[in-house]
Amino acid sequence: YPMPHITVEYSSNLNQRISMRDVIAGIHAAVLASGAFEKGGVRTRAISQDLYVVADGDPDNSFIHVDMRIAPGRSAETKKQVSQSILEVLREHTKEVMKQYGLGISIEIRELDQTASLKFNNLHERLKAKS
16 A cells, blocks of 8 residues: 655644644554554655635634545545544644644545556665665
8 A cells, every 4th residue: 555645734823833744644654553554655745825815814714634645545434543643643742732723624635546646766675675
């Protein structure tokens, strides 16, 4: 089961409130700890959004959306457990933000149509060589 590719999209006002580097490292670790994915296939990245409107438009409101794209084959239970572990990481990293500001968190796990999903890398071989 190769993949997942994880994109964490977030409002740029969070850059002054939490470490997004720590957030994506935590998400990456949680996904690896699930045991549902090969280490060489996991990629986690973040995209800061400067243009956004959240809820009533208060500029202090913020959001985090995790989009996880996976190859088919995992059970619904596995997907739910992985999603829950990501949510736990996000809740831990944002608990102080939640006390002061509006914050919306969402997670979506999508299975890709493998027909046109092409990949090429040497990561699996390099990880084996490190072992």
